[in-house]
Amino acid sequence: MTGVIVAAFFAGIPAYYMYIRGVMLARNKKKWKCHVCGNCCRLREIEVTVEDKKKLDAAGFPDAYIGDKMRRVNGKCVFLKDDKCSIHKESYRPEICGEFPFFCMYGMEYMKVVSFCPATEEFLKDKK
Numbered sequence: 001m002t003g004v005i006v007a008a009f010f011a012g013i014p015a016y017y018m019y020i021r022g023v024m025l026a027r028n029k030k031k032w033k034c035h036v037c038g039n040c041c042r043l044r045e046i047e048v049t050v051e052d053k054k055k056l057d058a059a060g061f062p063d064a065y066i067g068d069k070m071r072r073v074n075g076k077c078v079f080l081k082d083d084k085c086s087i088h089k090e091s092y093r094p095e096i097c098g099e100f101p102f103f104c105m106y107g108m109e110y111m112k113v114v115s116f117c118p119a120t121e122e123f124l125k126d127k128k
Helices: 002-011 013-026 039-043 050-058 095-099 118-126
Strands: 102-105 108-111
16 A cells, blocks of 8 residues: 555656746746747637636627637637637637646646647747
8 A cells, every 4th residue: 555655646746846847937937929820729728717708708709618618610719710819919818828838726827838839949948
């Protein structure tokens, strides 16, 4: 039984390390520059909050989300047109769209390092 507990403890270390690294990277958030490539709109599900839903509803887009996720058409966000976000500058754009790849967990902001984001690669090169 002790071996299982020890193994479970060590299995969590990589995740903890990645979180701590992400917290350290988030300190330089002001230097982040999105490339507006659309990869985050194509390659991940976009979660929407209750507040996001209210803003989308008020803007006339009640069908833009299903449950707590943005609706996808042909595998990408419904607002992605010609590889560009058609609501990028709008006030009703979901909060996560403006914050990605920065998230808040346990009350601390962190940066999630994702391989599909060219801006992340550039950001990490600048930190070396």
